Amino acid sequence: MNFQLLQQISSTNALLSSAVDQSIIEAVNLNVYYGNFLAVIDINIKIEKQKITALIGPSGCGKTTVLRAFNRMNDLIPIARTTGEVLFLGQNIYAEDVDPVEVRKRIGMVFQKPNPFPKSIYENIAWGARINGFRGTKSDLDDLVEQSLRDAALWEEVKDKLDQSGLSLSGGQQQRLCIARTIAIKPDIILMDEPCSALDPISTLKIEELMRDLSRNYTIIIVTHNMQQAARVSDFTAFLTLTEDRAGKLMEYGSTSQVFTNPKEKVTEDYITGRFG
Amino acid sequence: MTIHENYPGTEDRSRFTEDIRRFEFQTNLPLRHRIGIIWRLVLLVSVIAGIIALSVLLISIINDSFGYAAIEYKVHPSSLSLNGRPLNELSCSEIVLLLEDHLTANRLRQLESENPFSTRSLEDCHETAIFEISKPKAVVTWSLFYSLKYSRELKIYVAQKYPDADLVFQNWLNSDFIRSPQSSDPLRTGILTAIMGSIYVIGIVIVVAFPVGIAAAIYLEEYSSRSFLHKIIQTNINNLAGVPSIIYGMLGLALFVRALEPLTSGAIFGLSDSTTANGRTILSAGLTLALLVLPVIIINAQEAIRAVPNSLRQASYGMGATKWQTVWHHVLPNAIPGILTGTILSVSRAFGETAPLVVVGASTYITFNPESIFSKFTTIPIQIYQWTARPQDVYKNIAAAAIIVLLVLLLTLNATAIILRNRLSRRLI
Numbered sequence: 001m002n003f004q005l006l007q008q009i010s011s012t013n014a015l016l017s018s019a020v021d022q023s024i025i026e027a028v029n030l031n032v033y034y035g036n037f038l039a040v041i042d043i044n045i046k047i048e049k050q051k052i053t054a055l056i057g058p059s060g061c062g063k064t065t066v067l068r069a070f071n072r073m074n075d076l077i078p079i080a081r082t083t084g085e086v087l088f089l090g091q092n093i094y095a096e097d098v099d100p101v102e103v104r105k106r107i108g109m110v111f112q113k114p115n116p117f118p119k120s121i122y123e124n125i126a127w128g129a130r131i132n133g134f135r136g137t138k139s140d141l142d143d144l145v146e147q148s149l150r151d152a153a154l155w156e157e158v159k160d161k162l163d164q165s166g167l168s169l170s171g172g173q174q175q176r177l178c179i180a181r182t183i184a185i186k187p188d189i190i191l192m193d194e195p196c197s198a199l200d201p202i203s204t205l206k207i208e209e210l211m212r213d214l215s216r217n218y219t220i221i222i223v224t225h226n227m228q229q230a231a232r233v234s235d236f237t238a239f240l241t242l243t244e245d246r247a248g249k250l251m252e253y254g255s256t257s258q259v260f261t262n263p264k265e266k267v268t269e270d271y272i273t274g275r276f277g
Numbered sequence: 278m279t280i281h282e283n284y285p286g287t288e289d290r291s292r293f294t295e296d297i298r299r300f301e302f303q304t305n306l307p308l309r310h311r312i313g314i315i316w317r318l319v320l321l322v323s324v325i326a327g328i329i330a331l332s333v334l335l336i337s338i339i340n341d342s343f344g345y346a347a348i349e350y351k352v353h354p355s356s357l358s359l360n361g362r363p364l365n366e367l368s369c370s371e372i373v374l375l376l377e378d379h380l381t382a383n384r385l386r387q388l389e390s391e392n393p394f395s396t397r398s399l400e401d402c403h404e405t406a407i408f409e410i411s412k413p414k415a416v417v418t419w420s421l422f423y424s425l426k427y428s429r430e431l432k433i434y435v436a437q438k439y440p441d442a443d444l445v446f447q448n449w450l451n452s453d454f455i456r457s458p459q460s461s462d463p464l465r466t467g468i469l470t471a472i473m474g475s476i477y478v479i480g481i482v483i484v485v486a487f488p489v490g491i492a493a494a495i496y497l498e499e500y501s502s503r504s505f506l507h508k509i510i511q512t513n514i515n516n517l518a519g520v521p522s523i524i525y526g527m528l529g530l531a532l533f534v535r536a537l538e539p540l541t542s543g544a545i546f547g548l549s550d551s552t553t554a555n556g557r558t559i560l561s562a563g564l565t566l567a568l569l570v571l572p573v574i575i576i577n578a579q580e581a582i583r584a585v586p587n588s589l590r591q592a593s594y595g596m597g598a599t600k601w602q603t604v605w606h607h608v609l610p611n612a613i614p615g616i617l618t619g620t621i622l623s624v625s626r627a628f629g630e631t632a633p634l635v636v637v638g639a640s641t642y643i644t645f646n647p648e649s650i651f652s653k654f655t656t657i658p659i660q661i662y663q664w665t666a667r668p669q670d671v672y673k674n675i676a677a678a679a680i681i682v683l684l685v686l687l688l689t690l691n692a693t694a695i696i697l698r699n700r701l702s703r704r705l706i
Contacts, residue, residue, distance in 0.1 A: 076594060078503060105597030115588040117607065127606065128596040178592070185596060 024049040024219050030084035032065050032074060039065045040248040045238055052220045054230035057240035062248025063223040067191050071107035072100040105132055108187035112194040114174035116166030121158050124166045124177055128185045144184055152180035153210050172203025192222040208233045227272055231260050239268045341677030342450050344424040347435045347442040351412040369402040379410045413464055415671040416442060450678035458644050463671045468679050473646045474654035481563025482627045487620055490574030498582040499604050518572035526633030529565025534637055543651030557638030560650045565637050566630055570623035577619020581612040614702035621694040628687055631658040657683045
């Protein structure tokens, strides 16, 4: 691990020490099944408010499944079944009287591949606001679009072509547009599923900077394959691995500096030093 | 330290490369190219065969739509005159006097009631006089090719064999043919009744089958769980798409013409009249054809909906959209070009469908245009079928002209739909 990385980690550490224990979302005994296959087993994790939490682990260990469990996206897979609880601000989002649509409005999601709607840049952002019952005039909506694009560090690049298709942008811009449309509906948590895996290094850097900015106002949970990325941007890191039955389980969870410099588990150390996975 | 110790697993890989080196390759390049060329030729021949078949069809239709006809008159139009003035100098009111000389009072009253002479154009009066008094009749007709090649011989032949007949170059697809309703006189008959019938019927097919088909497809793709029942329904729809159209005709006869007669004859709306009774109406025909194309529309729409990338749905749900918002704002707009492609094909099929309409009860002979969906009807394919079944030579040419009308209408319909589809898909990019 290089010196720069360590420096970054120690700076995040300083942030951490000032933080009080504020959990916004918490998984309790979470199991997700795909049909009869147990994909993740007994996940217990508390996510801190306005922090970036990275989920890392080898391929197929259920990182994305856990992430999608946080806003009930797994419900969209017909064979998926979830047991256990996910407590969002103390309330179980899997309780019977909870509407998954409401959950997803409060807990937004950015996907692995940039997937802007085949609509104009403006519409990409305004649509989410509109369907979620945005009350306001046309100029309010204009302001919301501008603010969201500014927050996503995209405004300067697209302000003159808001009526062009979102698909006309570059991959990195598309991903920032996806982030912009997510923050336009003012979620509490943003889930990011390998948001940089389809992007070039410069776009990746921009998104990472953006994540750091956003973490002032939002809680971010990010799945990443890139350990440098986890070390660079996250405050907390959760390491998942596979059991013998190929179910994903949470191996280690702690502040990023602790997990990367002083892992408690041998498997974690093996993974982050690149000995397996 | 060797490289293998640093990177576990690489020792296996190097062994694999050595193994590979032991194999010899016989590239066989000329043979592979030859096979490629043969297949390319096979594909090309298939295309050419298709083009030839289509060309033969088109040429034979055009060949029959134009050509010489020997026309005999009871009284030659040139000999028609009133007070020494020939027919083409007479005014409409004078022609009425001429008609009074030649026709029975009964026939004259009939003509007057069809369309009063005071309101008829001069051209119309002229035509009426020629058809009523001269009674032209096409005794023999020739195809376009024959007419062009043997025009001189034909003139001599007709002069000898039919001394009273005129040899006229007939354009069977003339504007009168398109504008006139059906008539028992082959020289006066027209396709307008059938065109109107076809348009009405297709209108009903589109209005019924398009929304129902899309709705069913959306439900099956987006809402229905993949249960046993879903599989049964899906299998049935797939099979129904292959059921022969005449079976649908039987269904239409039993269901729309017989069982739902009060509805399809318009009786429950108080519109029933004696001539359109017993449900053999445009509505019955349209509903029958709608049932016929429904499975195809559903299957095509399902394919189109399935082709919408899942990432779009995920993006929509991830923003807190409900299922319906996702379907309405993202799935449907992205699927609609594909859905329209399927619909265009299905509606074209319905447009040319004959068999089920014969069963449902298309009229063999009606001379008035349909006025509402509760009218009796005939359609262009039915009309073509009936004309080709007549023994007289001249109907062959009329049928050919009707086929051209059918093809032109089909092309117009498809072109409109394709332009619409292209505009819709351009909007999305």
